[in-house]
Amino acid sequence: MVTLRDVAERVGVHPSTVSRALDPAAARRVNEATRLRIEHVAAEMGFQADAVARALRRGRTGTIGIVVPDLGNPYAAPALRGIAAGLDDRGYLPIITETQDEGHRLRPVLETLVARRVDAIISLASRHGDSGPLLATAARVPIVLAIRDLPGSGLPAVISDDHHGGGLAAAHLIAHGHRQVVQVRGPAAVEGFHRRAVGFRERAQQLGVHQWEPPAEAVLPTIDEGRRLMRIVLDGARPRPTAVFAHNDLLALGAISEVRAAGLDCPADISVIGYNDTPLTPYTDPPLTTIALAAGDLGRLAAEIALALIDDPETPVARISRAPSLVVRGSVADRRAVPRVSSPAN
């Protein structure tokens, strides 16, 4: 690897002069002619400043730690993309870590990131009970919460208003004539799922519709868990619900699959509304009606806040909540005009 010294020797100047000549901020403090010579030789020799040494000296690495629950879940991609786009503008690079959405994995992950001296951390993986490690870490490096809030932490956060989103789902189902509704809930330890549950329940009550509450919630927001919970709903809910609010699109897909396994149709017998507007959900069968939260935008915003915090740690804590929106596709049937086509509750 060619270093500052190599270039300096070749040009016949001191390494510090080379350093200055190649630093845009200090370049004008060096003689035009020498600067040109240095630039030429540096390019010729293929010099590239060692980011590690620079980081040690400057105290900043130019990296941002990202904590995601699960890279395998397709809804992570848009958020990551947004973050990467936001960082790229300023030359920061993301270091990505996973927790598998398991609470005990967060602490070691954060410690690794701190040891790496990332300039900031963006966490998409917060769960209730994560305050300890999160706040301990926040004392050493700026942390921004994205998509998943952690209530009471007082940390900067860029989230979607899940309470409102839950309400949107309830209102949509009820406006289409559904009176027997039920939730397929994600883990309540994730604040967003909790809020979706409350938002839905409150709105349903407010609209005079009672909902049966299944005795279980998903351990992870996955298709398999959606199947399992829908099984419970089909077995336990009397009368059978005509509509289901699944706390995310994966759970929704699992629920639909189980509805069919029971010989029923979605949406004719049981309507399903999901959450996230995950990529490809316009192409599922049926096309998924869902609540969109613009994960890409949230990711980009989180990145911008993280960068602002790096520039000025005194930046006031930003807590941004964006309103989600309803995306109507084909998984919710209209029960207002048409009589029930399904068999009576069995």
Next chain:
Amino acid sequence: MVTLRDVAERVGVHPSTVSRALDPAAARRVNEATRLRIEHVAAEMGFQADAVARALRRGRTGTIGIVVPDLGNPYAAPALRGIAAGLDDRGYLPIITETQDEGHRLRPVLETLVARRVDAIISLASRHGDSGPLLATAARVPIVLAIRDLPGSGLPAVISDDHHGGGLAAAHLIAHGHRQVVQVRGPAAVEGFHRRAVGFRERAQQLGVHQWEPPAEAVLPTIDEGRRLMRIVLDGARPRPTAVFAHNDLLALGAISEVRAAGLDCPADISVIGYNDTPLTPYTDPPLTTIALAAGDLGRLAAEIALALIDDPETPVARISRAPSLVVRGSVADRRAVPRVSSPAN
């Protein structure tokens, strides 16, 4: 941040003793009692070795650069997940970069990664013409190609046998009675798409089936491009094909959407087979018949090879090609027994 020196002063020993005591490899060279004391104080003070300083001193950063074409495309997730899993075992962390699948972005991305002194690079973004930057970089840091090969580069690679995969697609369509087949091709600048095209064409010819070759290929392997190309096929192919081989699932989904926009049915009028077995494709309408390439496994393998290369740069170049497999779902109709249900070619 608490440093070695802080701990040393507190314990009353020299920093180098602390360094040794905390380094598993050298810990036995320090007195049991002092070691215990050091460990205790270090934990108490919350000491965590600065990975930046360590990297500068040791010449290794413990990071791996990952180059992906596009984080937004859902098929990137499984590969990333596999890589992350493979790295995690050994404490390496991935630094992720994007090229947007644009050739000219590769060089700067690689240079950034080299400047960061990543210990190895895994590229999933290779395109024809990338040999220059890739080989130049390979002279400075180990590079492993994953999923996308670069023929003639001689770089280690972990790929799926796309030629075989193309053949699998052709055989499947033809076995189901299709005699008018056509390809919706991905950019031929990506070797894998090229091989899929050739593998399909050769197998089709070998089975005595002629395929019309549309005059265009996708600029990017996206849903929109799938629509555009399918439009061209519908407008141009006479007689109208009964089956389409889309070079990936996104193109397939776009093609299906365009088939329907033309008032035709998939698979009854036009069958479509995709490629990748992207997440959620079991739930699309129709469920996508596709070729699975186990991206997660490929990613993990690539990570393992990268780590082996770091341990010993003389590790012989591994070029691993795994056989893809056909996943039969619902997007290919059987034309053998039933007469054509579609209207005659118009």
Next chain:
DNA sequence: TTGTATGCGTTATCAT
């Protein structure tokens, strides 16, 4: 405008 000196935090070598 350029050179000198120093230190970022760690680890490896050498000496004790």
Next chain:
DNA sequence: ATGATAACGCATACAA
């Protein structure tokens, strides 16, 4: 078994 010293490559305060 421990301490002293130097160096990884760069950037900056200071001197000239």
